[in-house]
Amino acid sequence: MNNPVYYQLQIVNENASFGDGLILNIESDNAGIDTVKTFTHKAFSDSLIAHGFDDLSKIAQLKWRVVATSGNFNLPSNYSNILYIVREVKMYLVGSFQTPTQWDPPTAIRMIPDTRAGLLNNMFYAYIFMPAGAQFKFLQGQAWGLPDYGDAGGGSLSNGGNNFNIAVAGFYRISMNKATLKYDIRAGRMGFVGAAVNNVGWNPGAVFPTAAMGAQGTNKFLGVHDFTAGEWKMIDSDAWDNGSQLPDETRSYSSAGPSGSKLNVNSGNMPNINSAGRYRIIWNGTDVKNVQYELMPADEMRIVGDGIQGVPNWDPGASPQLAYQGNGQWKIICTLIAGKQYKFLAGNAWGAFDYESAGGGKIKYDGGDNFSTPGVTGLYTVTLDEVNGTITVM
Numbered sequence: 160m161n162n163p164v165y166y167q168l169q170i171v172n173e174n175a176s177f178g179d180g181l182i183l184n185i186e187s188d189n190a191g192i193d194t195v196k197t198f199t200h201k202a203f204s205d206s207l208i209a210h211g212f213d214d215l216s217k218i219a220q221l222k223w224r225v226v227a228t229s230g231n232f233n234l235p236s237n238y239s240n241i242l243y244i245v246r247e248v249k250m251y252l253v254g255s256f257q258t259p260t261q262w263d264p265p266t267a268i269r270m271i272p273d274t275r276a277g278l279l280n281n282m283f284y285a286y287i288f289m290p291a292g293a294q295f296k297f298l299q300g301q302a303w304g305l306p307d308y309g310d311a312g313g314g315s316l317s318n319g320g321n322n323f324n325i326a327v328a329g330f331y332r333i334s335m336n337k338a339t340l341k342y343d344i345r346a347g348r349m350g351f352v353g354a355a356v357n358n359v360g361w362n363p364g365a366v367f368p369t370a371a372m373g374a375q376g377t378n379k380f381l382g383v384h385d386f387t388a389g390e391w392k393m394i395d396s397d398a399w400d401n402g403s404q405l406p407d408e409t410r411s412y413s414s415a416g417p418s419g420s421k422l423n424v425n426s427g428n429m430p431n432i433n434s435a436g437r438y439r440i441i442w443n444g445t446d447v448k449n450v451q452y453e454l455m456p457a458d459e460m461r462i463v464g465d466g467i468q469g470v471p472n473w474d475p476g477a478s479p480q481l482a483y484q485g486n487g488q489w490k491i492i493c494t495l496i497a498g499k500q501y502k503f504l505a506g507n508a509w510g511a512f513d514y515e516s517a518g519g520g521k522i523k524y525d526g527g528d529n530f531s532t533p534g535v536t537g538l539y540t541v542t543l544d545e546v547n548g549t550i551t552v553m
Contacts, residue, residue: 161467162229162230163229163518164225164227164228164229165227165228165229166225166226166228166295167225167226167228167260167365168223168225169181169221169223169224169225169226170221170222170242170305171221171222171223172210172211172220172221172222173220173221173222173241173392174220177224177235177239177282181228193366195521198335198487200246200317200447201314202481204246204540205216207219207244207246212285214253218243218244218282218544219243219245219246220239220243221241221242221243221244222239222241222242222447223239223240223242224236224238224239224240224452224477227433234509245279245280246280247272247280248272248280248281248299248337249269249272249299249300249301250269250270250272250283250297250298250299250335250337251264251267251268251269251270251297251298251299251300251301252267252270252285252287252296252297252298252333253267253268253269253295253297253298253307254293254294254295254296254322254323255292255294255295256287256288256289256293256294256295256325258291263425264298264301264302264303265301265302267298267301267408268285268287268377269447270283270285270297270333270335270447271283271284271378271444271447271450271511272447272448273424274454275404275424275425277404278336278404278427281336281337281338281339281402282334282335282336282406283297283334283335283336283337284332284333284334284335284384284406284410285332285333285377285378286330286331286332286347286349286374286377286378286379286380286395287330287331287333287347287378288328288329288330288331288374288376288377289325289328289329289330289331290328291325291326291327291328292324292325292326293324294322294323294324294325295322295323296308296309296320296322296340296470297309297316297335297505299337302304304414304524306318306337307319308320308335308337308340308342309321309322309323310322310323310342310351311340314341314342314343314407315340315341315342316337316340316341316342317334317340321416323342323344325344329346329347329348330346330347330374331344331345331346332344332345332346332347332348332395334407335406336405336406339405341405341406342406343406343407347374347395347406348372348374348395348396349365349369349371349372349374349380349382349393349394349442350366350369350370350371350372350373350382350393350394350395351370351372351384351386351391351392351394351440352370352391352392352393352394352411353390353391353392353428353429354387354389354390354391355386355387355388355389355390355391355432356384356386356391356429357384357385357386357387358370358371359507363380363394363396363397363398363399363409364397364398366394366397366398370382370384370438371546372393372401372442373545373547373548375441375548376445377445378443378444378445378447378450379441379442379443379444379445379548380441380442381439381441381442381487381548382439382440382456382487382543383437383438383439383440383486383487383515383545384437384438384440384548385435385436385437386435386436386437386438387429387432388431388432388433388434388435389432390428390429390431391428391429391431391432392412392413392427392428392429393411393412393422393429393440393442394409394410394411394412395409395410395411396409396410399411400425401484402425408425410424410425411423411424411425412424412429412450412452412538413426413427413428413429414429414430414451414452415430417425417430417454418452418453418454418455419451419453419544420451420452421449421450421451421528422442422450422451422452429452431535436456436458437456437457437458437483438454438455438456438457439453439454439456439457439505439545440452440453440454440457441453442456446470455505455512457505458505459480459505459506459507460472460480460481460483460489460503460504460505460507460543461475461478461479461480461481461505461507462478462481462491462493462501462502462503462534462541463475463476463501463502463503463504464499464500464501464502464529464530465496465499465500465501466495466496466499466500466501466513466532467479467493467494467495467496467501468493468494468495468496468497468536469494475504475506475507475508475509475511476507476508478504479491479493479501481543484542486546486549487544487545487546488542488543488544488545488546489503489542489543489544489545490540490541490542490543491540492538492539492540492541493539493541494536494537494539495532495533495536495537495539496532496536496537496550497533497534497535497536498531498532498533498534499531499532500529500531500532501530502515502516502527502529502530503522503543512524514528514543514545514550515527515528515529516528516529516530516531516550517548520549520550520551521548521549521550522543522545522548522549522550523548530550533552538551539552540552540553544549
């Protein structure tokens with residue numbers, strides 16, 4: 160009687176023998192026919208941790224082989240195969256700055272991973288607003304009991320260290336390296352530099368405030384500036400990086416692709432500005448694994464709705480344009496009709512970039528409610544400030 164053939168997939172540490180501590184031992188379940196085994200990332204990672212690969216920032220260097228068994232006879236494959244596993248480390252900011260629930264790991268703010276060679280899974284950073292008196296820590300994961308890094312003094316970190324304290328409210332760039340246990344907290348800002356940037360050129364010291372972008376929220380900036388044709392990039396400091404790859408280094412941003420493409424850190428320039436003009440540029444790191452930029456002409460801005468006297472309702476092409484004031488500000492004097500609505504459109508047809516209300520005199524461009532006109536019909540001065548993200552009606 161022929162015995163059926165069964166197979167085992169065996170995985171061990173690259174430097175171990177297959178007789179020592181199998182990390183995974185997977186048996187086929189269908190009498191020799193090809194077996195497909197599905198693992199969750201967590202299950203595989205948990206098995207690695209249980210067998211000594213407990214530092215997620217390091218590559219798990221493994222090898223595997225197949226063993227055929229029939230009755231009492233077994234035969235390993237003649238060759239083993241190398242398998243290197245790179246796991247993703249996720250770093251978060253958790254603290255009293257979180258609203259509405261403070262110190263809440265499940266809603267902690269995920270930091271941007273620095274994917275440059277030697278920094279992946281070690282260096283993380285975020286551009287974020289912190290209120291006065293805020294306290295926070297770095298948390299590796301979204302649950303207590305995982306490594307949490309606090310202040311050890313002198314720019315150093317320690318696992319379980321003291322809370323970080325923010326004395327002055329503001330927008331900050333917060334960086335940390337879990338391998339070197341170093342951190343840096345500084346002003347969070349972004350601007351334009353390069354031959355194409357009027358009144359700045361390749362001089363980082365001239366970027367702020369001349370070509371500064373405005374913080375629009377966590378890991379998001381927007382700027383409007385007049386450019387000539389030529390090279391440019393974005394930068395978050397008034398000095399070039401020194402190549403240190405430390406948490407306190409300058410980060411400048413470039414891309415190899417058009418608007419909507421991923422940004423790179425401290426490498427090359429942006430695609431050239433081909434035609435001189437005013438442009439709106441967005442630095443968007445809200446998807447921390449795909450930090451990208453948007454670039455578009457900023458030639459016009461219109462007020463559109465059913466609340467502008469003497470203007471057809473919701474007709475972009477017939478709606479009045481605001482006058483550009485510089486530094487991302489637009490202004491118009493018009494009669495607003497009480498109890499109506501409006502929005503702003505950067506073009507003469509629907510589909511153009513637009514602004515809606517974010518409440519409390521704030522604006523947003525990624526969807527929201529229309530603005531409401533004042534309670535009394537009358538002549539008003541409306542100012543839209545793209546850089547500071549505000550609207551005033553007086």
